[in-house]
Amino acid sequence: MASRTYCCLVLCLCAISLCSGKGCKNRRCRFYPTPAELKRCVTCNAFQPKTVTLVVRNILREPTFEDSVKLRCTRSKTLFFMMQEAADVDPAFKFSVTYFAHLGYFVNAMNGLASTYNLDKTWWAILDGNNNLTPVGVSSYVPKHGETVTFNFTQGGGHQADQDEGATSA
Numbered sequence: 651m652a653s654r655t656y657c658c659l660v661l662c663l664c665a666i667s668l669c670s671g672k673g674c675k676n677r678r679c680r681f682y683p684t685p686a687e688l689k690r691c692v693t694c695n696a697f698q699p700k701t702v703t704l705v706v707r708n709i710l711r712e713p714t715f716e717d718s719v720k721l722r723c724t725r726s727k728t729l730f731f732m733m734q735e736a737a738d739v740d741p742a743f744k745f746s747v748t749y750f751a752h753l754g755y756f757v758n759a760m761n762g763l764a765s766t767y768n769l770d771k772t773w774w775a776i777l778d779g780n781n782n783l784t785p786v787g788v789s790s791y792v793p794k795h796g797e798t799v800t801f802n803f804t805q806g807g808g809h810q811a812d813q814d815e816g817a818t819s820a
Contacts, residue, residue, distance in 0.1 A: 699723040700795035704736050706743070706760045708803040710772065717761060718798075719743050729776070729799060730755050730788040747788070754789025760801050775804040 705718045719736040726732045736743045746759040757774040758764055765773040776784045779797040793799050 698795075699725055700793075702732055702793045702795070703798040704732065704743070705798060705800040707800055708761075708763055710803050710805055711763065715761065717742060727792055728789060729784075729791040729793055732793065732799075733788060754787050757788060757801065760803070763803060765803070770805065771807070772803065772805045773807070775802045775807070776800075777802055 701720065701722050702724060703718055703720045705716065707716045708714055709716075719740045721732055721735055721739065724732060724735055726735050730747075733743075733745055737745065742761065744759075744761050745757060746764070747755040747757055749755055757776070760774055767773050776788065776791065777800040778784050778791075779794065779799070781800070784791045784799075791799075
């Protein structure tokens, strides 16, 4: 068991060194790794494959919708990487996020519907498998095997973020 853990640790460290630009022929990844390169850094064989379902729900604004993507055998660790995987699997699954240094990614829009907290107090709530708000955001939340994570378009509540850094989309 110890040799297997050591092997996985070595593989992860090798992936991290690739992402940091060492041995990378693409100059851009030295400073701004692509989502695929980031996925390599946090994903290694130490993570058991799991099935997770992502649901996007809007019952507030017309046209309302509820869509889902089931990720089978995902090795992604955090919800953010699962969102990227879902966008690869299902072209209808789209999202836009803003990165905040030291905090992580903030979800701005899902499937084309943007939150506008400053105007009408709307935001994308992230609910765990028990329909409770997740204690952390998409950058840190690690769904469990068999869990359904819901992005619920919400109005009101205690959510606020300053939109002072660049937005990215998938």
